[in-house]
Amino acid sequence: MNACMYLIFKQWRNSLREKIKHPQFWLWALIVLAYFALYVYQEINHLGETGILDNAVNTYKGGVAFAFLLISFVILGIGLNHGNSFFAPADIDRLFVSPIRAEKVLFYGLIRKCLTSVLATLLLLMQLTNLRFYFGLGPKDLLILMGAWLMLSISLSVAAMAVYSVSSSSRLLRGLIRASLYISSLVIIVGIVIALWGSKSPWSDTVAFFNEPYLHVIPLGGWACGFLFAAMAGDLYWTLTYAGLMMLLLIISILLIVYNKSAYYESVLTTIGRGFGRMSRMEIPSSDERSKKIRKSHLLGFRRGEAVLLQRQMTEQKRSLTVIFDRISIAMIAVAVVLGAFLQALMRKGMYPFIMQILAMAVLCYTMIFTIPMGKFVEELDKPFIYLMPGKAFKKLFYAATAPVVKAFAEGIVCLTIVSIFARLHPAYVPCGAMFYASAALLFYACYLTSMRTLGVSNNRHSHMLLSFALLSAVFIFELSLGAYIGRRLYAVSPALFPLDFLILAVFNIAVSVIFFHNARSILDYRA
Amino acid sequence: MLRAKGLTKKFGKKIANENVNLSLEEGEIGVLLGPNGAGKSTAIKCILGLLRFEGSVQIGGFPASSSQAKKILGYVPEFPCLYEMLTVREQFEFVVRAYKLDREKTRSYAAELIDRFRLTEVVDTLCRDLSKGMQQKVSIICALLPRPKLLLLDEPMLGLDPHAIKELRQLIQELAEEGVAVLVSTHMIATVEGIWNKAYIMRKGKVISCHRKEEMIGMWAESLERIFFAETESYDSPWFSEDDIRITDPSPAPSAKSHPAGAKKAGASHAKAPVTHPNTSKKKKGKKKK
Numbered sequence: 001m002n003a004c005m006y007l008i009f010k011q012w013r014n015s016l017r018e019k020i021k022h023p024q025f026w027l028w029a030l031i032v033l034a035y036f037a038l039y040v041y042q043e044i045n046h047l048g049e050t051g052i053l054d055n056a057v058n059t060y061k062g063g064v065a066f067a068f069l070l071i072s073f074v075i076l077g078i079g080l081n082h083g084n085s086f087f088a089p090a091d092i093d094r095l096f097v098s099p100i101r102a103e104k105v106l107f108y109g110l111i112r113k114c115l116t117s118v119l120a121t122l123l124l125l126m127q128l129t130n131l132r133f134y135f136g137l138g139p140k141d142l143l144i145l146m147g148a149w150l151m152l153s154i155s156l157s158v159a160a161m162a163v164y165s166v167s168s169s170s171r172l173l174r175g176l177i178r179a180s181l182y183i184s185s186l187v188i189i190v191g192i193v194i195a196l197w198g199s200k201s202p203w204s205d206t207v208a209f210f211n212e213p214y215l216h217v218i219p220l221g222g223w224a225c226g227f228l229f230a231a232m233a234g235d236l237y238w239t240l241t242y243a244g245l246m247m248l249l250l251i252i253s254i255l256l257i258v259y260n261k262s263a264y265y266e267s268v269l270t271t272i273g274r275g276f277g278r279m280s281r282m283e284i285p286s287s288d289e290r291s292k293k294i295r296k297s298h299l300l301g302f303r304r305g306e307a308v309l310l311q312r313q314m315t316e317q318k319r320s321l322t323v324i325f326d327r328i329s330i331a332m333i334a335v336a337v338v339l340g341a342f343l344q345a346l347m348r349k350g351m352y353p354f355i356m357q358i359l360a361m362a363v364l365c366y367t368m369i370f371t372i373p374m375g376k377f378v379e380e381l382d383k384p385f386i387y388l389m390p391g392k393a394f395k396k397l398f399y400a401a402t403a404p405v406v407k408a409f410a411e412g413i414v415c416l417t418i419v420s421i422f423a424r425l426h427p428a429y430v431p432c433g434a435m436f437y438a439s440a441a442l443l444f445y446a447c448y449l450t451s452m453r454t455l456g457v458s459n460n461r462h463s464h465m466l467l468s469f470a471l472l473s474a475v476f477i478f479e480l481s482l483g484a485y486i487g488r489r490l491y492a493v494s495p496a497l498f499p500l501d502f503l504i505l506a507v508f509n510i511a512v513s514v515i516f517f518h519n520a521r522s523i524l525d526y527r528a
Numbered sequence: 529m530l531r532a533k534g535l536t537k538k539f540g541k542k543i544a545n546e547n548v549n550l551s552l553e554e555g556e557i558g559v560l561l562g563p564n565g566a567g568k569s570t571a572i573k574c575i576l577g578l579l580r581f582e583g584s585v586q587i588g589g590f591p592a593s594s595s596q597a598k599k600i601l602g603y604v605p606e607f608p609c610l611y612e613m614l615t616v617r618e619q620f621e622f623v624v625r626a627y628k629l630d631r632e633k634t635r636s637y638a639a640e641l642i643d644r645f646r647l648t649e650v651v652d653t654l655c656r657d658l659s660k661g662m663q664q665k666v667s668i669i670c671a672l673l674p675r676p677k678l679l680l681l682d683e684p685m686l687g688l689d690p691h692a693i694k695e696l697r698q699l700i701q702e703l704a705e706e707g708v709a710v711l712v713s714t715h716m717i718a719t720v721e722g723i724w725n726k727a728y729i730m731r732k733g734k735v736i737s738c739h740r741k742e743e744m745i746g747m748w749a750e751s752l753e754r755i756f757f758a759e760t761e762s763y764d765s766p767w768f769s770e771d772d773i774r775i776t777d778p779s780p781a782p783s784a785k786s787h788p789a790g791a792k793k794a795g796a797s798h799a800k801a802p803v804t805h806p807n808t809s810k811k812k813k814g815k816k817k818k
């Protein structure tokens with residue numbers, strides 16, 4: 001076994017040995033096994049049965065095209081921004097300086113990365129019978145799907161590394177690649193909006209859009225779709241063409257990675273931390289310029305006490321992009337545009353405005369909760385400052401979690417304005433809905449804190465997320481019935497009063513959050 | 529063994545290293561000194577081939593990034609970065625495989641080093657469960673196992689207990705006697721006092737002076753600490769100019785002009801600065817007059 005394989009195998013074996021010592025692992029294993037048993041049991045009981053949907057083939061193709069395109073944009077984006085994550089910090093000091101050939105080192109990084117897509121493949125395997133049941137796919141189609149997925153996942157991992165590697169030597173190049181990714185995504189979003197504009201059947205029009213053959217010109221995601229569609233239609237020429245394109249890109253990517261290895265190493269070293277990153281970003285402004293910049297932010301030295309935690313986060317946020325918005329906000333705005341177009345199509349079909357208001361809020365909140373930046377809050381709890389500074393624990397926790405809530409409020413205003421314009425919703429929906437949207441973010445933080453209080457701060461982050469999702473769902477289920485009760489009464493008085501329902505629910509969310517924050521304040525005692 | 533010529537490293541607009549010239553022969557112990565942010569670690573990273581740079585670095589006659597150079601190079605990083613999910617023994621096994629070493633010979637050498645650094649009780653412990661000092665010891669052993677001909681140590685004493693520091697000093701001396709060239713970057717000057725042969729003092733990315741031990745014997749500035757403070761303080765003085773950079777190394781940098789005028793320009797406050805070898809000083813003064 002060579003050194004890299006030895007490293008992968010031993011690390012994997014040791015981490016498994018460590019994991020099985022914890023009951024959490026066994027609990028997870030039990031859940032997965034139970035799911036698998038249920039899955040097999042259902043399959044045996046319903047063998048040969050089908051419940052094929054209307055327009056099944058096109059819906060399947062559209063769904064696969066959407067998933068492939070989304071996955072390819074996300075993975076290339078991650079590769080571009082976090083390509084250093086292919087290696088661990090120890091790799092720099094141990095592997096990069098050893099006499100192992102660069103190709104082998106990069107291959108090792110690739111295997112490490114590919115291991116994460118194994119989980120996605122397992123999830124896909126679990127869905128094969130559903131695909132057969134609802135879409136009437138035969139063994140050949142399922143085989144084609146698995147083949148397309150494997151080709152796509154391998155090519156994407158290599159391409160993500162190549163993109164990072166090529167752009168390591170030049171910030172301009174990285175910016176251009178990033179811009180091209182954003183522009184391609186924007187083109188697709190605009191395409192969906194145009195397809196939905198004035199549409200009377202939004203679902204089938206969306207499906208038709210993702211079945212368009214011109215999407216197949218998009219590298220990787222589009223090519224994988226082209227391969228899948230052509231193989232399903234039995235078109236050997238185009239099947240081989242798309243497979244060949246993917247293989248060609250794979251080979252070019254490998255060559256680019258090897259060619260740019262020194263740039264890649266440097267980029268990994270500078271971005272992975274340990275001081276070098278600061279140097280690479282340093283613009284060395286004069287002290288006058290710096291103080292002017294700090295004053296201009298209106299954030300440093302503006303507040304005192306526990307509020308400095310919020311100030312610091314806002315200042316950091318400002319220096320990374322803007323005071324309030326981040327990259328996720330751009331994605332949220334894109335979601336709002338597509339959602340608005342979809343709701344407009346539903347409006348033309350005569351859907352009630354209050355249902356559209358609830359639908360828009362549900363989609364936006366659900367997306368926001370999955371993309372909420374929890375990292376900074378967790379980082380704050382890792383630093384000693386929050387424990388050592390004088391002040392009330394409740395206030396400290398509250399201010400540490402406020403920056404993303406402020407962001408959520410601003411984001412909510414923008415997104416709901418877009419949705420309201422498209423679907424012609426009542427203007428009061430925007431401020432009331434934004435309040436609810438922001439309060440949902442606060443509630444999620446409160447649930448996360450409660451999870452930390454229950455499981456212990458040092459517990460696994462995934463366990464915290466899981467418990468906080470469970471808590472949030474419990475609160476939301478109660479809130480749903482409360483909202484329905486209040487909403488019905490408000491709607492009976494006047495349909496224009498319905499948005500007030502969101503305001504009342506926002507107050508409810510804040511109240512629950514305060515209770516959760518108060519309950520979790522003792523987590524700051526333990527690590528002091 | 530090590531020849532770095534005109535090594536320049538820029539991070540965007542920031543110049544981390546400018547025209548750095550370093551050379552070490554077999555059996556020499558070089559010390560890289562300088563205040564925080566002087567560019568010592570960056571220079572070491574360039575020598576290791578981890579950063580792109582302008583200039584040339586040769587290790588044993590091979591380019592720094594070549595695998596031949598890497599085979600004869602040992603490196604102890606500033607922070608002990610080990611594979612957390614490997615045990616100490618597995619960490620050594622990885623080095624054996626990566627450098628394709630003879631297993632039997634390396635095993636006995638590893639046992640000797642483990643014994644010297646008192647790690648016998650933790651060989652089967654995961655590295656993440658070790659203290660920082662112990663991790664540093666493991667990191668040092670990993671660097672020594674391939675029996676390198678050039679050893680680069682970036683702050684190797686950080687986190688080590690007094691016994692381990694003593695052991696490392698002794699080990700460095702033994703390695704030098706065996707012909708290994710050692711370059712140590714450190715702030716803990718006292719720990720390398722008495723074992724160094726050549727000292728490079730860096731400031732703001734440049735090597736502002738280089739001294740050989742034998743040239744300093746009998747002079748007031750024989751102590752490395754005195755040399756360091758004299759050099760860095762004189763560099764900070766408002767009278768110091770680029771012309772004051774002096775290299776007493778046999779292979780001087782093409783652009784690094786030698787010193788002498790510093791004392792003249794400096795006046796009273798700068799007077800304590802000159803610590804160069806008298807012979808070289810005279811030569812340079814002569815040049816200046818011409």
